[in-house]
Structure formats: structure tokens, C-alpha cells
Amino acid sequence: MKKFRILIKYEWLNFRADRGLLILSLLTLMAGLYGIYYGNTEIVRQRENIADLAQLTEHNIDELKQKYPGEVEAGDIGYYHSTFAVNHPDSWAGLSLGQRDVNPYYIRLRLLNLQSQLYDTENINPLKVLSGNFDLAFVLVYLFPLFIIGLSFNLLSVEKEQGTLPLLLSQPIGLPLIVAAKLVFRIMLVLGLALLLSLIAMLWAGVVPDVRIALWLGVVVLYCLFWFGLAFGVAAMQQNSAFNAVTLLGLWLLLTVVIPALLNVYVAVKQPVPQALALTIEQREEVHAGWDKPKQETMERFYARYPQWRDTTEIEGRFAWRWYYAFHHLGDVAVEDLARQYQGGLLARHELVDRLNVMSVPVNVQGIFNALAGTDLPAHLAFMQSASHYHDSLREFYYPYLFKQVAFTHADYEKEPRHSFSSGPDLDTAFSGIVKVLLSVIFVYVLGVLFLSLKETVVK
Amino acid sequence: MQYILEAKRLCKQYQDKLALKDLNLQIRPGEIFCLLGQNGAGKSTTINLFLGFLKPTSGAAYIKGLEVASNLTKVKEYLAYIPENVMLYPNLTGLENLSLFSSLAGFEYSKDELMRYLLQAGLPAEAASRRVGGYSKGMRQKVGVAIAVAKHAQVLLLDEPTSGLDPKASNEFSELLLGLSASGTAIFMATHDIFRSKEVGTRVGIMREGELVDVLSAAELNANELEKLYLNYMHV
Structure with a gap:
């Protein structure tokens, strides 16, 4: 143990005197700090936007009150009144933005058909899909491996190449102790x-202390150990530094770029998902066709599904709000299966990636971070589901006014349902992901020890 | 008397080359054994087998009666090694390098004591606190000598240790070896330097193509006779 401490002390002295390694460490620290700043700035921006939405709703209500000073048909309010379904970020979201800045975090809703509103802003920042976010998770998942490679590619080879290994090994210490100390x-x-x-x-970020702190730190430790395990395994092959560097960079490229890209292609082929655009078009055609269909036929279809409104007054004249909302509603009904397939397909695709991510620890760890921060695809789909339920509650609120022809008054604005949704962590995904990382860590170290024991050390 | 360094039918076979063939050798405490031979004769292989850097194909090397291959860490407590080209940590100073290797050998010295070892080995005082990256080969060699001396080893393994040293430093080195020998340290030195071998050696071995072809008493020959004999063996 004493010799181990001596070796550690001199590793520190060597590190302290190596300007290149100091600069590399400083750059990594700065990248990490920028990642923290970037992630938190993005979430602060989203929170500010969300705070503005409440004011926009109030402003909209004030305008409607001015426009309709007395009683008014609820259909007018349903048409002109906008409200918002909002996905409030978790306090962890700034650490791992995940899909929060590519998928909408709020949806403007009116009483009209739902599906076209849900996918009105399907992807708000497509370039980010390509480049990714420079948040802390990005720094930890993609840049820290490079830092580890920079520190460890010549773990053992540097001793051979600078010629110090013979003198070192002529002391009463073994090679495993030297490698372990390094x-x-x-x-x-x-x-x-x-x-x-x-x-x-x-x-x-001001995170609320809970089990996620331990899980996040645990994942960070395991992930770094995984890359050190790879560096150890490559060092144990006892090749020169250039070979080690190329091999480790190749592994980095394979695990962070090539395998994720191949997984993406495989998952897209294996688990096809209908396009949201197709869904929107079909629904739009259904809604537009509603204008030309006989009103009674439309209402019969609507009543067949919602018999509670059958006994209300008949449609007369060229236009009636309840007929208008009925064929909008039927537009949603027409694409119900497609919408279910779309949402289910996305979830199935996510689950397939979750099963296959054992092939790439970085993909797995990114998924764990997103799951802990509540910024992954399931969190977004849960928000979409919540927005859909909110729209249902809007219909439940407005339909009695429409079908029983009750006038809408200023006092009724206050009774309108409000939406509330906050992304939460997916601890099950995080736990299962951590187990997979742990197994990967054990695998690479066993491999490294095997290499080291099989290969005779060539001291000179 | 117990032999401190011993080889019994020691062989090392590389894939297609027999580097060392049936080496039998015994060296007593205080003895200086110089091994002469051309490049590739098997001198360094012999030293590497005593250091445990190589595993013997057959036979065994012993230090203080312990088989090297199965007591790697233990035997290194008894030996010190100076290679042909002493390489040190370039970002550390001479003092830090000496302190590191001494600590690993189990000796904790004060800065003054470390400095004394370096000065004794011939390193200028001003160089001791400079980074080794700026040292000449000769200066590094002197730090290597200081590391070996500070270890108080019972066996000193030297592989062309005076290579690159100027005549004065070589002479100082010879005196150092004689002093260590007088205090009971056994010295095994692979060298090309026939005259240095004659000067400091107790016995001189001649190695050719992995085989120890002759062992001579240094006292019974003068340098010219040794050189003639050596050249005869090399031209056979």
C-alpha cells in the first residue's frame, strides 16, 4: 500500500509538470462549465417563455371580454380563445436537455380538432437533432471519453517509450501495481x-435532493470507469502509444458515432412509425370534407359516439357551432387509430433502442441521463398524452354550452380547466440502464486483466 | 560460501533463435564478474533473466538462493540495475527521480541525503534540482548510479554502464564499483570494454552466440592477453 501511495504521488508530480495534460484538463473543465451554463440557460429561457404563456392567455381573455361585452355563444369563445398545454421542465432538465429543445414544450390549443394542433409544431429545432446540445450530459458522454483517452492512451507504453520501465521494474514492485497506480x-x-x-x-439548477443525485453520480462513476477499462484493456495489449491512441479513438468513434448511426437506421427499418404529417393530412381532409357532408349525417355519426348530446336541439340554418365542432371532433375520431399507431410506434421505437443500447454504452448513458432529467421521448409522449386529455377536458367544459345552447358569460372564463404537467424522471429506465453499464464495466476490466496476464511484458 | 548470484542450465529461446544456452554461473558476494561479448552474444539476455524481465525457457536464475522467476518482487529487494542508457522521468528533477526510486526500494531519504548520493555519483549540485529532461546522457547515468548506490543492494547488475561516460567519469565509476565490491556487493557487468573489465573485474567471462565459452581470472592476465584471447574467440 505504501508503494502504491508513492507511485500515486509521483504520478501527481508528473501530471503537474506536464503542460499538455494541464491544458487538456483545463479545457475539459471549461467545456463542462460551458455545458452547465448552456443547459441552464436553455431551461431558464423555456421557463421565461412558459411564464409569458399565462399572460398571453389572460391577454386573450381580456380581448374576448372587450369583443363580447355581454353573453355570447360558446362556439365563438371556443374558436377565438387560445389556451396552452405546458410541459414544465424538471429541475434536472438543465443537466441533460434531451429532447426538450427539439420537441415542443408547450402547445397552443383551441376547441377545434386536436390532432392538427398537437403536431402543428412537431419539431421546433431540427438542426439540434443533428448537432445535439452542448449540455453537461453531452460533455460527460462524448467529451469526457476523449479526456480519458488523452490521459490514458500511453498508460504503460509511455514508460517503455521514454525508457523508464526497466528502472521502475528493477525495484521491488510488480507491473500490476504500476498499472493500478497509474x-x-x-x-x-x-x-x-x-x-x-x-x-x-x-x-x-437547484435540484431537489432525491435518489437521482446518487443515480446520476453513480452513472458518472461507472461511465468513466468503463472508458478507463477500455484504456486499460488496450494498454494491457502492450502495443506502442500510437497504436493505443488510434485504437481508443477508433473505439470512441465506433461507440459514439458509428453504432448509434447504425442503430438509428436499424430501428427505423425494424420499427416503422407513421408520419405525423400523414396523420395531420388525413385529419385535415376529414375535417374539410365535413363542410360538404349533410349536417344530419355528420350529427348522427357524432351522436352515435356521444349519445349524451342526442336529445339536444336540431341543427338549423347554414351554420351552427355545435355542428362545426362535431365535424372537427369527428376529424379526430377518423385518425384515432393512426394517432395511436404514431404514439405507440414512437414508444416501441424508444423501447427497441433501450434494448439495443447495450451495444453502445454512450447511447445507454445518454438515455439514463435523459430519463433522470425527465427529458427523454417517453416524457415528451406523456406530455402529448396529457395535452390530449386536457383537450378532452376543454370539450367536456364547452360542449354543455354548445349542445344545450347555454350562453357563455364573463364569469365562465374562470371555470375553464387549466392544464398542468411537469416532466418527471423515469427511474425504471435509469435503473435498468445502470445495470447494463455495470455489466459493461465488469466485462472490459475482465478483458483487460486477461490481456495483461496472457501477454508477457516486454520491458525493453 | 553461499553464492549470491547463480545460474543453473539457464536457457532462453526466442522463436527461431537460441539467445542463451545452458548458462551455469556462480558469483560470490564482493565479486565483480565482467561479461564480454559482441552485440547479440546474450549478455543483456542474461541480465534480463536475472532481473526477471524475461522468463527462462529452461533452467533457472537465482539471487540469494531464491529462484528469480518465482520470487520476482522479493529478489528485487537485493538487486540494483544500471542499464546502458539510464532513462528517467523527464518532468521530474534529479532529486525527485532519486527520491522516487529510493522510496520504491524502501528507503526514505531527506533532501540532504539524496543530494549527497547525487554528488557522490558525480552529478553537479546545480543540476540536482533541474528537470532531468535537460540532462545529458552522462548526467542521467550518474543519477542511475546514485539510484543503485542509495538502494544498498547486495547485487548490482550493470549493462554497459560506462557507455557514454567521459574517461574521467568512467574512472570515477570504476572506483565506485571497487568500493562497493569491497563492502560485499556482488557486481555482474555486461560490457564491451576489455580494459575496464581487466581493471575492475575479479573474473571475466566471454560469451559468444549465447554460450559462455570461457571464464578467466582477471588477476592472471594482463589487458593485452585478455584482448587477444577475446579476439581469438570472436574470430573462431
């Missing part, structure tokens, strides 16, 4: 930085 020093350095950044991010 590895432990680098692990302490990297974990110190990664955990420090994580804690800064948590404090900055």
Missing part, C-alpha cells in the same frame, strides 16, 4: 472533475 490516479483526477462538474450543475 489507473487509479487518472480515475481520481477524472472522477474528481466529473463529480465536481455534476455537483456544480446540480447546485446551479
Whole structure:
């Protein structure tokens, strides 16, 4: 143990004197701090926008009150009044933005057909899908492996190449102790930085202390250990530094770019999902056709589904709001199966990725971070579901006014349902992901020990 | 008397080359054994087998009666090694390098004591606190000597240790070896330097193509006779 401490001490002295490694560490720290700033800035921006939505709703109501100073048909209010379904970010969202800035985090809703409103802003920032976010999760998942590679690619080979290994091994210490000390020093350095950044991010974001703190830190530790395991495995093959660097960078490219891209293609082929656009077009055609269909036929179809409104007054004249909303409603009914397929398909695709991510630890860890931060696809789909339910509640609120022809008064605005939804973590996904990372870590270290024991050390 | 360094039918076979063939050798404490031979004769292979850097194909190497291959860590407590080209951590100073290797050998020295070892090895005082990256080969070699001396080893394994040293430094090195020998340290030195071998050696071995072809008493020959004998073996 004493010799181990001596080796660690001199690793520190060597590190301290190596300007290149100091600069690399500083750059990683700065990238991490920028990632924290970026993620939190994005969430602050979203919160500010969300705060503005409430004012917009109030403003809209004030305008309607001015436009309709007395009693009014509820159909007019349903048509002109906008309200919002909002996906409030979790306090962790700034650490891992996930899909929060590519999918809409609020949806403007009116009493009209739902589906076209749900997918009105299907993808608000397509370029981000390509480039990804520069949040802390990105820094940890994609840049920290490069930092680890930079520190460890010459773990053992540097001793051979600078010629110090013979003198070192002529002391009463074994090669495993030397490798272990080098590895432990680098692990302490990297974990110190990664955990420090994580804690800064948590404090900055003001996360509520719960089990997620332990899970996040645990994932960070395991993920860094995984990359150190790969570096150890490559070092154990006892090739030169250039070979190690190329091999490790190749593994980084494979695990962070090539496999995710192949997974993407495979999942798209294996689990086709109908386009939201197709759904919108079909629904739009159904709604537009509603104008030309006989009113009674439309109402019969509507009453068959919602018999509670059958005994209300008959449709007379060229236009009636309840007929208008009925064929809008039927437009949603027409694409019910397609909508279910779309949502179910997206979820199935996510679950398929969740099963296949064992092939790429970075993909798995990114998924865990998103699940902990409540920014993954299931969280978005839950929001869409919640928005859909909210729209149902709007219909339940307005339909009695429409079908029983009750006048809408200023006092009724207050009775309108409000939407409330906050993204939450998916701990089951996080737990199962962590188990997979743990198994990957064990696998790479066993492989490394095997390489080290099988290969005779060529000292010179 | 117990032999401190011993080889019994020691062989090392590389894929298509027999690098060391049936080496039998015994060295006593205080003895300086110089091994002469051309490049590739098997001198360094012999040293690497005593250091445990190589596993013997057959036979065994012993230090203080312990088989090297199965007591790797233990035997290294008894030996010190100076390679042909001492390479140190370039970002550390001479003092830090000496402190590291001494600590690993189990010796904790004060800065003054470390400095004394470096000065004794011939390193200028001003160089001791400079980074080794700026040292000449000779200066690094002197730090290597200081590391070996500070370890108080009972066996000193030297692989062309005076290569690159100027004549004065070589002479100082010879005196150092004689001093260590007088205090009971056994020294095994692979070298091309026939005259240095004659000067400091107790016995001189001649190695050719992996085989120890002759062992001579240094006291019974003068340098010219040794050189003639050596050249005869090399031209056979």
C-alpha cells in the first residue's frame, strides 16, 4: 500500500509538470462549465417563455371580454380563445436537455380538432437533432471519453517509450501495481472533475435532493470507469502509444458515432412509425370534407359516439357551432387509430433502442441521463398524452354550452380547466440502464486483466 | 560460501533463435564478474533473466538462493540495475527521480541525503534540482548510479554502464564499483570494454552466440592477453 501511495504521488508530480495534460484538463473543465451554463440557460429561457404563456392567455381573455361585452355563444369563445398545454421542465432538465429543445414544450390549443394542433409544431429545432446540445450530459458522454483517452492512451507504453520501465521494474514492485497506480490516479483526477462538474450543475439548477443525485453520480462513476477499462484493456495489449491512441479513438468513434448511426437506421427499418404529417393530412381532409357532408349525417355519426348530446336541439340554418365542432371532433375520431399507431410506434421505437443500447454504452448513458432529467421521448409522449386529455377536458367544459345552447358569460372564463404537467424522471429506465453499464464495466476490466496476464511484458 | 548470484542450465529461446544456452554461473558476494561479448552474444539476455524481465525457457536464475522467476518482487529487494542508457522521468528533477526510486526500494531519504548520493555519483549540485529532461546522457547515468548506490543492494547488475561516460567519469565509476565490491556487493557487468573489465573485474567471462565459452581470472592476465584471447574467440 505504501508503494502504491508513492507511485500515486509521483504520478501527481508528473501530471503537474506536464503542460499538455494541464491544458487538456483545463479545457475539459471549461467545456463542462460551458455545458452547465448552456443547459441552464436553455431551461431558464423555456421557463421565461412558459411564464409569458399565462399572460398571453389572460391577454386573450381580456380581448374576448372587450369583443363580447355581454353573453355570447360558446362556439365563438371556443374558436377565438387560445389556451396552452405546458410541459414544465424538471429541475434536472438543465443537466441533460434531451429532447426538450427539439420537441415542443408547450402547445397552443383551441376547441377545434386536436390532432392538427398537437403536431402543428412537431419539431421546433431540427438542426439540434443533428448537432445535439452542448449540455453537461453531452460533455460527460462524448467529451469526457476523449479526456480519458488523452490521459490514458500511453498508460504503460509511455514508460517503455521514454525508457523508464526497466528502472521502475528493477525495484521491488510488480507491473500490476504500476498499472493500478497509474489507473487509479487518472480515475481520481477524472472522477474528481466529473463529480465536481455534476455537483456544480446540480447546485446551479437547484435540484431537489432525491435518489437521482446518487443515480446520476453513480452513472458518472461507472461511465468513466468503463472508458478507463477500455484504456486499460488496450494498454494491457502492450502495443506502442500510437497504436493505443488510434485504437481508443477508433473505439470512441465506433461507440459514439458509428453504432448509434447504425442503430438509428436499424430501428427505423425494424420499427416503422407513421408520419405525423400523414396523420395531420388525413385529419385535415376529414375535417374539410365535413363542410360538404349533410349536417344530419355528420350529427348522427357524432351522436352515435356521444349519445349524451342526442336529445339536444336540431341543427338549423347554414351554420351552427355545435355542428362545426362535431365535424372537427369527428376529424379526430377518423385518425384515432393512426394517432395511436404514431404514439405507440414512437414508444416501441424508444423501447427497441433501450434494448439495443447495450451495444453502445454512450447511447445507454445518454438515455439514463435523459430519463433522470425527465427529458427523454417517453416524457415528451406523456406530455402529448396529457395535452390530449386536457383537450378532452376543454370539450367536456364547452360542449354543455354548445349542445344545450347555454350562453357563455364573463364569469365562465374562470371555470375553464387549466392544464398542468411537469416532466418527471423515469427511474425504471435509469435503473435498468445502470445495470447494463455495470455489466459493461465488469466485462472490459475482465478483458483487460486477461490481456495483461496472457501477454508477457516486454520491458525493453 | 553461499553464492549470491547463480545460474543453473539457464536457457532462453526466442522463436527461431537460441539467445542463451545452458548458462551455469556462480558469483560470490564482493565479486565483480565482467561479461564480454559482441552485440547479440546474450549478455543483456542474461541480465534480463536475472532481473526477471524475461522468463527462462529452461533452467533457472537465482539471487540469494531464491529462484528469480518465482520470487520476482522479493529478489528485487537485493538487486540494483544500471542499464546502458539510464532513462528517467523527464518532468521530474534529479532529486525527485532519486527520491522516487529510493522510496520504491524502501528507503526514505531527506533532501540532504539524496543530494549527497547525487554528488557522490558525480552529478553537479546545480543540476540536482533541474528537470532531468535537460540532462545529458552522462548526467542521467550518474543519477542511475546514485539510484543503485542509495538502494544498498547486495547485487548490482550493470549493462554497459560506462557507455557514454567521459574517461574521467568512467574512472570515477570504476572506483565506485571497487568500493562497493569491497563492502560485499556482488557486481555482474555486461560490457564491451576489455580494459575496464581487466581493471575492475575479479573474473571475466566471454560469451559468444549465447554460450559462455570461457571464464578467466582477471588477476592472471594482463589487458593485452585478455584482448587477444577475446579476439581469438570472436574470430573462431
